Each structure stands twice: as C-alpha cells, then as structure tokens.
Amino acid sequence: MVAAATGGVKAAPLLDILRRRIAAEGPITVTAYMADCLLHPEHGYYRSQEAIGLHGDFITAPEISQMFGELLGLWAADYWQRMGAPAQCYLVELGPGRGTLMRDALRAARALPAFRAALTPVLVEASARLRGLQAAALEGEGAIWHEQIAAIPKDAPLLLLANEFLDALPVRQFQRGDDGAWHERCVGLDEATNGLRFLLDPRALPFDDLLPPVLRDSPPGSIVESSPPVRAVAVEVAARLKHQGGAALFIDYGYASAGVGETLQAVYRHTYADPLENPGLADLTAHVDFGSFALAAKRAGVTISGPVGQGAFLNALGIKARAAKLQQGNGAQAGDVDQALRRLTAPEAMGTLFKVLALTPPESPQPAGFA
C-alpha cells in the first residue's frame, strides 16, 4: 500500500476491477495489465494521477530545465531550414505530458520567425486530463490536439518530437519454462494475499518475430520483452515521413539491442514500487528496445540516425552555450543551471541511459546532433 498525499492509505480502485476481470476471464497478459494501469478510461494512471513534475511521481527532461525543450525546438527549426523551409509544417509532439517541452520549443522557434509562422503545433495525447494541462501551458499558440498518431494531418511535412513516449507503451513478456519452451507471462490472482501475481500461460509460444533468434536459447527462467505497440509507432511514423516529408526524434531510456531481462518497473512518488501492487496509482514503464524500433522503421523505408546518448546529442546541439547564456547576469540561478546541465548530460545521470534516435525519409538531409 502507498501513503496518499492526505497521509492516509490510498486504495487502488483498479485493483478491484482487475481482480473481478481475472476471476471471470482468467489471467491477462502483461500487455493488457500495463494498458489498463496506464490508460483505463477512469482509473488509468495518466487519466487520474499527478504523474509528472515536482509534485508527481517522476521528473522528465523538459521538467528539469527549459534548455531541453528549447534545444529540441532549435533542432526542428534547423531541420525545417535543411528541408528548404516549406511554407507549412506541423511541429508534432507525442505524449506531451504537461506541455512544457512544446512550450519551450515554441519559445525557441520564435528566434526564426519564418519557422514559427510556418508551423502548427500538434499534440498527440490520450489523457483528457493532460490535454487540459497542455492547453493551459500553450494558450495562444494555435495548437491542435489528437488522441492518435493516425489523426495527425497529412497535408504538410512533420517535425515530430517524442520524449519518454515509447516507454509508456505496453510490452509483452515471454519466459522460458523448465520444459524448454517459451511461454507468455501473465497476471493472475494471488489467493494467499488477495492481490495479483505473475504466472506463465501454460501454452507454449510458437517462434515468430516476437522472440529474436539470438535469444531463443537463453536458459530456463529467462524473461524477454517485446513491444508490438512500439514497433507499430515506428512503422506508422516512417510511413508518414515517406509520404509527407520531415523528421522524427525519439528520446527515451532503453537499450540499443534486444537482450534478456525484465525492465517493467513501477514508480510512485519518485520511488520504485512493485508493479503489481498499486495498479493505476503508480507509473508503469519498460525500457525501450531501440534495436527493434530502428529495424521496424528501416523495414518501413526510412533512414535511421542514432541511437546516440542524450548527453552526446545535447552537447552536439550546444547545451553548454545555452547554459552559459542562461547564467549570464543571473548569478543566483547559476548553480541550478549547472545542476540541470549535469542531470541531462552526465553519463552517470541521464546522459547515457537515455538515447536519441531520428527517422528521416530516404535521400533527405541528416538531422543535427548525430555527427
């Protein structure tokens, strides 16, 4: 149980709903569990909780410093120029949280008035609650909202940004059993505690694309993750870029190629928690497999840049110069800016675990930051 802001103990209403569903239908996949925890219409985490920021469960790069969103805005402005400065384009953000990144990116975009005049901000957000926060942050900016990538307008190039969006998409988990076969990992009822527990689907999993061949001989007990929704985003965005032109930038924590191991994790109030303990009250994420994401996008016909570490990427975009500028004549803020710079770029902070990958149509200019 987790202490609520009021000091009492907060019950997870979704736990009761899941218990009833599992009692009626049998165990559900980890994917179905994660999808309900995050986006259940009433009790999903992003629909009901104060997730991001100082008063939420976790802090993301745009909430650490304005430098992050500003540099991404300048990255987009630079690519717009490399594309030949089209008269119209969409600056799209997937999963914009509190709207901070887009707000900072648009402020930086004003440095190039022709770019600001050409772009329409588009936010793709599933949570009505967060759409409200974003609207407040972006008042007067002429932004439009959609709930799905499929609804993004199709009549102009896209400059698409996605920070910590892919890690919020559900994963499937497979475990090798003592019988040598692979089984899907599911969530069932724990009669002893009246809570939830992991168990394996007794049916053996047929080998297919979901299980990379190099991992199939892993020892019994090994867990492998795979995210069909993450690969679907790669394919959908790649198709749009080929059709409309533009560039897409994905930033997230993850690994460069598929490996063995479980990365599903829950965070409540900046602390790691049991993923099965507080469904709908804790954030649930999984590390992004950038290798599979890149392969899916490449097969869909786009060019891949990266992944590179977030630190290397932000340094290449000039974050140190931006930090120095913010510190000029503002001695009181200098320490905060230094600290933010370190958190965003140092290898022991977000500089290496967080990775940046860009997609561009074939035979188009290379985006900045990947030299």
Ligand SMILES: C[S@@+](CC[C@H](N)C(=O)[O-])C[C@H]1O[C@@H](n2cnc3c(N)ncnc32)[C@H](O)[C@@H]1O
């Ligand atoms: C971890 S937060 C990241 C927020 C923001 N990008 C930041 O860096 O602060 C994930 C965001 O993606 C949104 N999201 C999660 N799943 C989504 C989906 N399937 N479609 C659209 N938005 C989704 C969440 O509501 C939230 O805004």
